[in-house]
Amino acid sequence: MSSFDDRAATWDDDPGKLQRASEVASAIRDALVLDGSQRLLEYGAGTGLVTQALRHLVGPVTLVDTSAGMRTVMLAKIAAGAISDARVWDLDLASAPVPDERFDLVVTVLTLHHVHDIGVVLSKFAELLDEGGRLCVADLVKEDGSFHGHGVDVHHGFDRSELATALTAAGFIDVEFRECHDIVRDRATYPMFLATCRVAGLR
Numbered sequence: 314m315s316s317f318d319d320r321a322a323t324w325d326d327d328p329g330k331l332q333r334a335s336e337v338a339s340a341i342r343d344a345l346v347l348d349g350s351q352r353l354l355e356y357g358a359g360t361g362l363v364t365q366a367l368r369h370l371v372g373p374v375t376l377v378d379t380s381a382g383m384r385t386v387m388l389a390k391i392a393a394g395a396i397s398d399a400r401v402w403d404l405d406l407a408s409a410p411v412p413d414e415r416f417d418l419v420v421t422v423l424t425l426h427h428v429h430d431i432g433v434v435l436s437k438f439a440e441l442l443d444e445g446g447r448l449c450v451a452d453l454v455k456e457d458g459s460f461h462g463h464g465v466d467v468h469h470g471f472d473r474s475e476l477a478t479a480l481t482a483a484g485f486i487d488v489e490f491r492e493c494h495d496i497v498r499d500r501a502t503y504p505m506f507l508a509t510c511r512v513a514g515l516r
């Protein structure tokens with residue numbers, strides 16, 4: 314059982330997480346033109362909060378998470394009608410092949426820092442997108458390791474230029490960054506960025 318399984322049932326009880334999802338979704342809305350048709354895949358969707366905030370602006374939704382607890386919460390929301398036209402996948406692109414489906418928009422929020430080899434997963438995002446499809450990565454700005462505590466094997470946020478280089482290597486163009494939220498924890502502030510980019514033409 315992952316630590317996310319333990320936290321899934323009470324994840325949405327934290328007003329900070331609701332506010333974060335709302336501000337990230339707002340930044341995505343500001344950065345992209347969403348016309349209600351885009352096929353959205355949210356990777357590492359947790360309880361689906363960001364997708365819920367974007368739901369009326371996109372088309373069919375695919376919610377991906379490796380945590381069974383998180384998937385249970387999302388399935389309950391779908392059954393209750395809180396997220397419409399949605400399905401849930403158990404998929405780890407770090408090891409699994411790319412499914413035989415294509416999307417117009419991939420969104421991933423605070424998940425990439427849990428992925429050891431981000432190049433592999435970013436390349437698979439590029440494969441999942443139809444030509445011109447968009448990727449939105451919201452994550453921590455480079456931090457000192459205190460966000461998760463020392464000894465936890467995750468990326469300590471991302472440096473913009475290093476992530477831009479990784480996105481370009483994975484096949485993305487038009488990479489842009491903006492600030493999207495500040496997480497305040499134990500009197501420390503951890504800024505988050507939103508990176509948006511577009512998959513390059515025919516590959």
Ligand SMILES: C[S@@+](CC[C@H](N)C(=O)[O-])C[C@H]1O[C@@H](n2cnc3c(N)ncnc32)[C@H](O)[C@@H]1O
Pocket residue numbers: 317330334356357358359360361362363377378379380383404405406407421422423424427428
């Ligand atoms: C910090 S939580 C963020 C959840 C949600 N995006 C949010 O902002 O509330 C990270 C999520 O990524 C999921 N996750 C971690 N590694 C993953 C992987 N390799 N593939 C898919 N999901 C992953 C976890 O199970 C967890 O739900």
